[in-house]
Amino acid sequence: MIKFRNLLGLLAIVAIAISSCKDDTPEDTSTTYTFEASTATQADVQEAMILFEDGDKIVFGPGTFTFTSTLSVDSKTNLVIEGAGMNETILDFTDQISGAEGIKITNSDMVLMNGFTVQNAEGDGIKATDCEGITFYQVGAVWTGDVSQDNGAYGLYPVLCKHVNIDDCYVRGASDAGIYVGQSEFIHVKNSRVEENVAGIEIENSKFSEVFNNTAMNNTGGILIFDLPGLTLVNGNHHRVYNNTLSSNSHPNFAPAGNIVGSVPSGTGIMILAAKEVEVFNNTITNNNVMGIGVISYNVVAALGGLTWEDENYIPYCEQIHIHDNTMSRTNDLPTEQTDMGNFLVAFYSDGDLPHFIYDGWENPDLAGANVLCIENQANEDFVDLNADAGFALNEDVTPYLCQHERLSETSINAPTP
Amino acid sequence: MxxxxxxxxxxxxxxxxxxxxxxxxxxxxxGDLPIVLENLPYDNLSDYQFFTGDMSDLMPADRVLPYDLNTPLFSDYAQKARFIWIPKGRTATYSDHDAMDFPLGTIIIKNFYFDNDFTNPSQGRRILETRLLVKQDTAWQPISYVWNEAQTDAEFSLVGGDILVDWTHYDGTERSTYYHIPNRNECTGCHNLDNVLLPLGPKARNLNKDYDYEDGTMNQLDKWVEMDYLQNVPGIGSRPRAAVYDDPAEELNFRARTYLDVNCGHCHNPLGPAKNTGLTLTIEEMDSYTLGICKPPIAAGQGSGGLQFGIVPGEPENSIMHYRMNSTELDVMMPELGRSVNHDEGIQLIYDWIAQLEGDCN
CATH class of the missing domain: 1.20.5 (Single alpha-helices involved in coiled-coils or other helix-helix interfaces)
Structure with missing residues (x-):
């Protein structure tokens, strides 16, 4: 509040005046709000999140804290929220009666979350909007028990943010995407583990991302790079996806119908949907038996899902997709439950012997050759062009797409580090 | 701390x-209220001296002007007693479209209460909270007061809370719910345009109606001019007007679009907190896809309810908009704040509106 700021300013002036009489070191006026699991209440924690001033810290001790409403933070800078560790400090929302997130952070800059897990949030685990410089370091978002479509949609959910840093995090059980970065720019998602979500990691309608050193196991799809119509940021581009381990992503798709990830086939390693400038390299992609790497236009998703769109700025095609130096292996074991799109693909290969690369072949008529799709230095180049725009006349000849392409530049970010 | x-x-x-x-x-x-902006928030609502006599009667002091809206925001069937006070010598400037440009020191006062019996207001009421929006410096500050059980005063609160309320509903049934008093941060969940906190209600179109003042009935905008509260107001024929959402004499489309504008448009707005959804529900939005017609959801999660589109013309039961309005599950319901029970009349209005839309999504 303005009044508080004014008073704090006054206080600072007085404090400096006094301290300068004594010595030259200014008094540290920052506050650490410390909470213990045995005594903390929703009101105490929420009050700290409101009173918080630049330079303060909110610290949770070890143990399980129970909350019944969203904890919200608005319009703060240099915010630090930390726990005693991802497995030590659990913020539990099982009994939530108000709010659609566990933690909601809005319009705040240079935010550091470090060392805690949000558990069983009614909606999303941690949602952050309109933030610049936001770090999730060793932060978990989990839904316990059997996974279900009643679980929250997103685990870690920065949207409309700039300079996003998700490092060494863990998400399990999200009914949409475990780690979801939407409509954002300058993004690192790294060193994280995602399991038993519909999408492990999803980067949607965003620009300049680095997705690396992550492990995605037993999700429906491991990593998704999507671009959808009808949003302010469309035609996102410049994504580097590398050094990730994607294994056995064959969980049944449990997204509520109507959501775009609900169409992702069970058995997907990496799916690129209508994205531009994506470089996928040095990943280990094992036993994602339906679509090891898929390069798909929005036209196909729309046609299979009965969708139309009106967005004259939106380009529904994949462009400048560069795939190289990935290690891929698979078996012919198919997931037991499948989505419509998955069934559609599997129908072409009833023996289960799908190629590693699935390309729908519906190309921007203004582009050709390396500007569409480039596959380079892959030990195993099993490939199919579905020719979705030409009556699905399948063509398994990869030769037209074997080419070299310049590498994308690395994206650096400016977000807090612990 | x-x-x-x-x-x-x-x-x-x-x-x-x-x-x-x-x-x-x-x-x-x-003769004006002795309010000193720099000292706010006061500890108690009574410190402002907005009301004379018994506080719970909400009888406004001189220059504390009551007002009403054509279509209010639904808040769990809470009733609202609204007032505005502008310091003497200052005047707001009329805006045709946005909230008025209010001067320094303006205070918008909104009291939330439940009549014990909606069919018989003489049975008393319980006032739960009073929210102030104060124009301090160039920014608005939200300040909340929670009323005591004795209804003698209300105390400043940063963190709000959940209060169990019960009442006899319009249909005679006994109802109860946990009424949520928002915390300071939640205010900006709605009062937010491009990350600036703004009033929502006092826009020309929603104020443009008659009000029964102590000294007679008058158009509210004219009264504000008479009080020197507002300047540059166009003639009565040139002012926009919002529909009264529950007046069946008004055109259905106008009522539905006004209802969506008031209840959804502050978030579902190109500059509002829900801009990430690509769904815009303001009164001036004319693009059918952006309004949700045949638009698939972006980040609805459970909110999709297994349905494909925001609005399917002619098929309210297959429209996500209707599904989410007709739910009290936290991760489904819309609006996601300020509501724990369904607004039956609003749901019916949107049902009727979608039912008569023409076209299909295939």
């Missing part, structure tokens, strides 16, 4: 001693 609060308290006391006393005398002379 308490050290900082104690320090604040000390400074508030010091500043209070310096400023309140002379100002109070000064204000007594010109």
């Amino acid at each position: 308490w050290i900082k609060m104690l320090r604040w308290g000390l400074f508030m006391m010091i500043i209070g001693m310096i400023v309140i006393i002379p100002n109070a005398c000064q204000n007594d002379e010109d």
Whole structure:
């Protein structure tokens, strides 16, 4: 509040005046709000999140804290929220009666979350909007028990943010995407583990991302790079996806119908949907038996899902997709439950012997050759062009797409580090 | 953490001693409220002297002007008693479309209460909270007060809370719910345009109606001009007007679009908190896809309800908009704040509106 700021300013002036009489070191006026699991209440924690001033810290001790409403933070800078560790400090929302997130952070800059897990949030685990410089370091978002479509949609959910840093995090059980970065720019998602979500990691309608050193196991799809119509940021581009381990992503798709990830086939390693400038390299992609790497236009998703769109700025095609130096292996074991799109693909290969690369072949008529799709230095180049725009006349000849392409530049970010 | 609060308290006391006393005398002379912006928030609602006599009667002091809206935001069937106070000598400037441009020191006062019996208001009421929006410097500050059980006063609250309320509903049934008093941060969940906190209600189109004042009935905008509260107001024929959503004499589309504008448009707005959804529900939005017609959801999660599109013309039961309005599940319901029960009349209105839309999504 303005009044508080004014008073704090006054206080600072007085404090400096006094301290300068004594010595030259200014008094540290920052506050650490410390909470213990045995005594903390929703009101105490929420009050700290409101009173918080630049330079303060909110610290949770070890143990399980129970909350019944969203904890919200608005319009703060240099915010630090930390726990005693991802497995030590659990913020539990099982009994939530108000709010659609566990933690909601809005319009705040240079935010550091470090060392805690949000558990069983009614909606999303941690949602952050309109933030610049936001770090999730060793932060978990989990839904316990059997996974279900009643679980929250997103685990870690920065949207409309700039300079996003998700490092060494863990998400399990999200009914949409475990780690979801939407409509954002300058993004690192790294060193994280995602399991038993519909999408492990999803980067949607965003620009300049680095997705690396992550492990995605037993999700429906491991990593998704999507671009959808009808949003302010469309035609996102410049994504580097590398050094990730994607294994056995064959969980049944449990997204509520109507959501775009609900169409992702069970058995997907990496799916690129209508994205531009994506470089996928040095990943280990094992036993994602339906679509090891898929390069798909929005036209196909729309046609299979009965969708139309009106967005004259939106380009529904994949462009400048560069795939190289990935290690891929698979078996012919198919997931037991499948989505419509998955069934559609599997129908072409009833023996289960799908190629590693699935390309729908519906190309921007203004582009050709390396500007569409480039596959380079892959030990195993099993490939199919579905020719979705030409009556699905399948063509398994990869030769037209074997080419070299310049590498994308690395994206650096400016977000807090612990 | 308490050290900082104690320090604040000390400074508030010091500043209070310096400023309140002379100002109070000064204000007594010109007959206006003795409110000193720098000292806000006051500890108690009574400190503002907005009301005379028994606080719970909400009888406004001189120059505290009651007002009403054509279509209000639904808040769990809470009733609202609204007032505005502008310091003497200052005037707001009319805006055709946005909230009025209010001067420094303006205070918008909204009391939330439940009649014990909606069919018989003489059975008394319970006032739960009073929210103030104060124009301090160039920014608006939200300040909340929670009423005591005795209904004698209300106390400043940063964190709000959930209060069990019960009432006899319009249909005679006994109802109850946990009414949520928002915390300071939740205010900006709705009062937010491009990350600036703004009033939602007092827009020309929603104020443009008659009100029964003590001294007779008058168009509210004319009254505001008479009070010197507002300037540059166009003639009565040139003012926009919002529909009264529950007046069946008004056109259905106008009523539905007004209802969506008031209840959804502050978030579902190209500059609002829900801009990430690509769904815009303001009164001026004319693009059918952006309004949700045949638009698939972006980040609805459970909110999709297994349905494909925001609005399917002619098929309210297959429209996500209707599904989410007709739910009280936290991760499904819309609006996601300020509501724990369904607004039956609003749901019916949107049902009827979608049912008569023409076209299909295939």
